[in-house]
Amino acid sequence: MANKKDYYEVLGLERNCTLSEIKSEYRKLARKYHPDVNGGNPESEEKFKEISEAYAVLSNEGKRRQYDQFGFNKNLFDGFDFGSVFSEFGFGDIFDNIFGSGFGSVFSGGRRNSRRKRGSDISTGVKISFKESAYGVKKTIEYNANDICETCKGKGSTAEDGIVTCRECGGSGSVRIARQTFIGNIITTATCSICGGSGKIVKDPCKNCRGRGYRAVKKKVELDIPGGIHDGDSLRISGKGNSPGRDSINGDLLVTVRVTPHPTLKRSGDDVVSNIGISFAQAALGCKIEIETLDGKEEIVIKPGTQPNEKIILKSSGMVQLNGYRRGNHIINIDVRIPKRLSREEIILLKKYAEGRKEVIG
Ligand SMILES: [Zn+2]
Ligand SMILES: [Zn+2]
Missing domain, CATH: 2.60.260.20 (Urease metallochaperone UreE, N-terminal domain)
Structure with a gap:
C-alpha cells in the first residue's frame, strides 16, 4: 500500500480539484491500467491498485478532508468498502482478482453490495x-x-x-398497512414488528x-x-x-x-510558544539560560542588551505540521523582571550606578 504518497499526484490532479475531475481522471486511468487490458502485467496491476486507493480516498468527502488535513494514515483504509467503488465504475467483477489476496485484510469488509x-x-x-x-x-x-x-x-x-422465515411478512421484513382516511385508502409500508425487519424468526x-x-x-x-x-x-x-x-x-x-496542556509550552498554529523571565542584570549583561523545548532541555543565549518583550525564535523546533514534512518554530518571549525588593547593599550599588549615568532618581 502506498505510504505517505501524494494521492493528487497519483491521479495527476491539483489539490483543489473537483469531485467530477477526480471521477473522470480515475475513469481514464483505470481503463488504461485495467488488468484485463494489460494481460495481468504486475506493474499495471500495481498502478491500478494505486490509483484505486487514491480514488477511494479523494472521492469520499470525509476521507478527503481527513487526508488533506492529516496526510496519509493507515486508518483511512481499515475496513474500506472497495467493492462499491468498483461497482460504481463497473469493475466489480475484477475485485477478487485484484484484491483477493494482495490487499488482504486492509480492504476487507465491503466487497458485497452495500445494501447490507x-x-x-x-x-x-x-x-x-x-x-x-x-x-x-x-x-x-x-x-x-x-x-x-x-x-x-x-x-x-x-x-x-x-431460524425460519417470518410468516408475518413472508421474509421481506416489511409489511403494508392500509389506512382509511378522508381522501381514501393510504397504503404505507412499515418494518415488520414480528421479525424487526430481518425477515427471519429465531x-x-x-x-x-x-x-x-x-x-x-x-x-x-x-x-x-x-x-x-x-x-x-x-x-x-x-x-x-x-x-x-x-x-x-x-x-x-x-x-x-x-x-x-503542557505546563510551560503553548501551541500557536504550528508554532510553540513559551515565556521566560530574566532579571534586569541578565538582560543588560547577557546570560545563558536553560529552557524546556519539545526536544528536551536546551540552553539558549541571551545577548547583552536584551530588551523586555524581545523574542528568540528557535527555527523548526515547533509542532510537526499535519502533512508531516515540516515543523513550526519555537518562539520564546522574554520578560525582564525588575526586583520589587532590594537589600540595603543593592540599593547603594544601584544608586551608584544611576549616579554614574546621571539618571535622576528618588
Ligand atoms: Zn417479519
Ligand atoms: Zn450466537
Whole structure:
C-alpha cells in the first residue's frame, strides 16, 4: 500500500480539484491500467491498485478532508468498502482478482453490495500529551463493541432449522398497512414488528448471544495519531464500530483526541510558544539560560542588551505540521523582571550606578 504518497499526484490532479475531475481522471486511468487490458502485467496491476486507493480516498468527502488535513494514515483504509467503488465504475467483477489476496485484510469488509445492514458507530476518546501531539504517536485503545457471535457465526442460532422465515411478512421484513382516511385508502409500508425487519424468526436462539447474532466484546485498536493534531480533532476508523450480526458492515469508530496542556509550552498554529523571565542584570549583561523545548532541555543565549518583550525564535523546533514534512518554530518571549525588593547593599550599588549615568532618581 502506498505510504505517505501524494494521492493528487497519483491521479495527476491539483489539490483543489473537483469531485467530477477526480471521477473522470480515475475513469481514464483505470481503463488504461485495467488488468484485463494489460494481460495481468504486475506493474499495471500495481498502478491500478494505486490509483484505486487514491480514488477511494479523494472521492469520499470525509476521507478527503481527513487526508488533506492529516496526510496519509493507515486508518483511512481499515475496513474500506472497495467493492462499491468498483461497482460504481463497473469493475466489480475484477475485485477478487485484484484484491483477493494482495490487499488482504486492509480492504476487507465491503466487497458485497452495500445494501447490507450497517452497524452503529462508536464514539470514544483518547488522551495524549502535548509532546505526543507535536510529533504524533501510536496509541492502543480499548473499547466495547458488538462483534459477531462466534458460537452461531452471527446467525442467531446454532440449530440447523433454528431460524425460519417470518410468516408475518413472508421474509421481506416489511409489511403494508392500509389506512382509511378522508381522501381514501393510504397504503404505507412499515418494518415488520414480528421479525424487526430481518425477515427471519429465531426459533432456537443461540445461548451465547440470545439470538441477536452479536455480543458485546472488548476490542483493541492501534491508532496512528499524526503529529500536529489539535485538541478535539477526531479520527474515524472505518469498520471498527458495532456489528449488527451476520452479513453486515461494521459501523465506524470515532476517536476524539484530547491533548493534555503542557505546563510551560503553548501551541500557536504550528508554532510553540513559551515565556521566560530574566532579571534586569541578565538582560543588560547577557546570560545563558536553560529552557524546556519539545526536544528536551536546551540552553539558549541571551545577548547583552536584551530588551523586555524581545523574542528568540528557535527555527523548526515547533509542532510537526499535519502533512508531516515540516515543523513550526519555537518562539520564546522574554520578560525582564525588575526586583520589587532590594537589600540595603543593592540599593547603594544601584544608586551608584544611576549616579554614574546621571539618571535622576528618588
Ligand atoms: Zn450466537
Ligand atoms: Zn417479519
